Amino acid sequence: MAGDLFFTQEHDMLRQSVREFVERELMPNADAWEEEGFFPNSVFKRLGELGYLGLHFPEEYGGGAGDYFTNIVLMEELAKCGSFGVNTGVAVQVGMATPPILKFGSEEQKQAYLVPAIQGDRIACLGITEPEAGSDVAAVKTYAEKVKGGWKVNGNKTFITNGWRADFMTLLARTDKEQKGYKGMSMFLVDCDTPGFVKSRKLDKVGQWSSDTAEIFFEDMIIPEDSMMGEEGRGFYNIMWELQGERLIVAVAVIAIAEVTLQEAIDYGRERVQFGKPIIKNQAIAHRVADLATELEAAKSLTYLTAWKYDKGEYPVKEITMAKLMSTDVAFRVTDEALQIMGGYGYMMEYPAQKAWRDMRIARIGGGTDEIMREIIATTMGLY
Ligand SMILES: Cc1cc2nc3c(=O)[nH]c(=O)nc-3n(C[C@H](O)[C@H](O)[C@H](O)COP(=O)(O)OP(=O)(O)OC[C@H]3O[C@@H](n4cnc5c(N)ncnc54)[C@H](O)[C@@H]3O)c2cc1C
Known part of the structure; x- marks a missing residue:
């Protein structure tokens, strides 16, 4: 699928390491952090020690000098940790508050802010x-x-x-x-x-x-x-530059969560028996899942292609905006349908479907609302 074109063996190895870290150090704590309404700052420190906060930054500032797809790997694997707030906090650190320092900051500012942020010593x-x-x-x-x-x-x-x-x-x-x-x-x-x-x-x-x-x-x-x-x-123009990276990283993160959530709904649908057969065997449900999987794949292809252009130094505002609009729309509908597939159980706090549904709603607002995305797309299309 879309990923086959963009991920190399190095990305796969990185994915494996991040996945092991997520399973070992994040997943066992995710529910408690949700309950507390806070994940500990030590998560940033650990991510910094492992080099995950600087994957896409130059080596001279302690980064890994990887391409943009290293960030995508990080976001996709963190999404599986069970607490989307971790994903968001880390996304702000690596993809929103610090890229402007690399782009616009002085050498002194890079040393004072970017380097410790990459190490996980300072949170942004x-x-x-x-x-x-x-x-x-x-x-x-x-x-x-x-x-x-x-x-x-x-x-x-x-x-x-x-x-x-x-x-x-x-x-x-x-x-x-x-x-x-x-x-x-x-x-x-x-x-x-x-x-x-x-x-x-x-x-x-x-x-x-x-x-x-x-x-x-x-x-x-x-x-x-x-x-x-x-x-x-130049602040306004510089923040508009920042928002492009922000929207791209949001698109990546929500697709990752939606994929996990859709899989959970499929697994549930295979187990849950009503009228003598697993509910997923009802065409009404299976077709809905098929549609959502198709839309997710399309959103992912657009996002990966846009990320590839962005990584090559292009500034594809229209595509980034489309990727953000489409991914957050599909991701929200996936979480909504996943909850529907789980019926009353989906609405219960003890099942994860409600969490994904609640978590996903903000993605259509933060980093620019659906309406603003449509406004930007219409403008770049020369409709006004
Ligand atoms: C959980 C969360 C985390 C956030 N994190 C950050 C952060 O770290 N840093 C930060 O700076 N901001 C952050 N934000 C702010 C976020 O970017 C804004 O909420 C968002 O840009 C929308 O602004 P608003 O909430 O004031 O809504 P408004 O701008 O008041 O919009 C209200 C409604 O009107 C619509 N609307 C507005 N103008 C138009 C128009 N011209 N045409 C059509 N419709 C329009 C909007 O689409 C929306 O539906 C966060 C928000 C949330 C909820």
């Missing part, structure tokens, strides 16, 4: 969303005012994954109040123990319980001059 979060700036990123109000020797930051961010546990934030803020919309924004790297960086609340969510999602306030937070990352005034 990404601060874009604000209460009044969700889909409309250009509405960001958090203001970094130039002061003697640095910047004074005021404002707040919400829905920040890893925000409760993070050591640093890759931050988007406005640096020029005169400039409206997407102009006048810049990026910063901020230590979360800076006075005025307030982790206000850990938010309760429908799903992905083991992943922490926080509300953050900046209250007269003074950060040094050299905490700006990239060129002043």
Whole structure:
């Protein structure tokens, strides 16, 4: 299938090692972490020790210098750990908050933030969303005012994954109040123990319980001059670059979860007997599974092909957006149908189907909603 074209023997070996790690060190704890609403920071440390947080980063920063498919292997295997929050927390670390440091950061910033992030010593979060700036990123109000020797930051961010546990934030803020919309924004790297960086609340969510999602306030937070990352005034454009990688990694992760969930439903359907035969032997159910497996494979092919282009240095915005839209749509429907196949048992907390269903809902919202994906696709097609 699609994977045959893109994965090499090295990828297979990596997959085997990650799988063994997941089975040995994550799976036995997954239910407890879900229950607690938090997975321990030591998971990042272990992943760092094993080299899994830097698979796709250059060797000079402690990375493995692998291609983008090494990241895909990591996401696909982590998806099987039983706690999707782990997947999301790690995705933010390797695929959202740190790639901008490699792309836009100074050498000093790479040493101070990227290297320890790859080692699992520092946990990263990404601060874009604000209460009044969700889909409309250009509405960001958090203001970094130039002061003697640095910047004074005021404002707040919400829905920040890893925000409760993070050591640093890759931050988007406005640096020029005169400039409206997407102009006048810049990026910063901020230590979360800076006075005025307030982790206000850990938010309760429908799903992905083991992943922490926080509300953050900046209250007269003074950060040094050299905490700006990239060129002043280019923040919006740089974050749009970041969002491409974010959407791709979301597409990969949700397909992986959906595949696991569909298999669980098939296994259940083979065991569950009603009217004297396994329920999967009803054509109504078997055909539904066949349709979903087909759609999943199509979403995966689009995602892999897009990842391949991205890895080759292309910037395929339309394809990435399509891959995110399609994968999250199919993945959500798979989890919904899986729950349906399991009937009342699927709705019970003691079975995993409900967890996948709850966990998957956010994928159609985070990193850009379905509607925004359609808007981008329509725009790149020249429909407006
Ligand atoms: C669990 C979770 C984790 C998250 N993690 C992070 C994180 O780590 N960092 C971060 O910065 N953000 C994070 N987010 C924020 C996420 O990216 C936003 O929730 C998302 O971009 C949507 O913004 P919003 O929630 O404000 O919805 P809104 O933008 O208010 O949208 C509400 C509805 O209106 C629709 N809509 C808006 N504009 C249009 C339009 N022009 N046309 C048609 N429909 C439109 C949307 O599609 C949506 O259906 C996270 C969110 C959640 C829930």
